[in-house]
Amino acid sequence: GAVVSQHPSRVICKSGTSVKIECRSLDFQATTMFWYRQFPKKSLMLMATSNEGSKATYEQGVEKDKFLINHASLTLSTLTVTSAHPEDSSFYICSAHTGGHEKLFFGSGTQLSVL
Amino acid sequence: AQTVTQSQPEMSVQEAETVTLSCTYDTSENNYYLFWYKQPPSRQMILVIRQEAYKQQNATENRFSVNFQKAAKSFSLKISDSQLGDTAMYFCAFMSPNAGNNRKLIWGLGTSLAVNP
Numbered sequence: 001g002a003v004v005s006q007h008p009s010r011v012i013c014k015s016g017t018s019v020k021i022e023c024r025s026l027d028f029q030a031t032t033m034f035w036y037r038q039f040p041k042k043s044l045m046l047m048a049t050s051n052e053g054s055k056a057t058y059e060q061g062v063e064k065d066k067f068l069i070n071h072a073s074l075t076l077s078t079l080t081v082t083s084a085h086p087e088d089s090s091f092y093i094c095s096a097h098t099g100g101h102e103k104l105f106f107g108s109g110t111q112l113s114v115l
Numbered sequence: 116a117q118t119v120t121q122s123q124p125e126m127s128v129q130e131a132e133t134v135t136l137s138c139t140y141d142t143s144e145n146n147y148y149l150f151w152y153k154q155p156p157s158r159q160m161i162l163v164i165r166q167e168a169y170k171q172q173n174a175t176e177n178r179f180s181v182n183f184q185k186a187a188k189s190f191s192l193k194i195s196d197s198q199l200g201d202t203a204m205y206f207c208a209f210m211s212p213n214a215g216n217n218r219k220l221i222w223g224l225g226t227s228l229a230v231n232p
Contacts, residue, residue: 041225
């Protein structure tokens, strides 16, 4: 099956620094990638949708200047948490849509801890 | 707007027994997709089963099957012969194929299933 690789799996950073999370589709071209945030024992909260070569579409309440999303190629999307603060600590998950098959494949997630 | 409701926050079942997780949704569309995803303690999201609304036949994947009732907007998941490895959060999700929706999933709040030995 399709594989989505997400790195890093865990990152600890100091408050005020920026963190970049990568999401790669390894064996297919992802026309659309989604970025989610998940709190413990809660559902996934969609942050933004990115289409290759265009600006990401952010959900209401998500700061686009804080959560920078780049989808420069059909196999790579990145989420950068800028000037991270402790309240940004969370589990972040990416998923990729294959296009035409109505299936989503998920990365393994990144646990961000901001000290 | 579409919504997905999972009314059972937590459930438990004995190993080898059968359990059914409920999911209802609301939409005005006629064509759409429904999914059940499993999230074990590793937190990797795993697709369990997928149903296309225009297909009347209920989807089945080994021990997992759904009861899709389109008129009632119900999409329950039945797990037969439960195994310890089925312990996980289970999320029901809805997708509209309309391009304007960008194919994003609408998620339920999840059901935490514990399979007891």
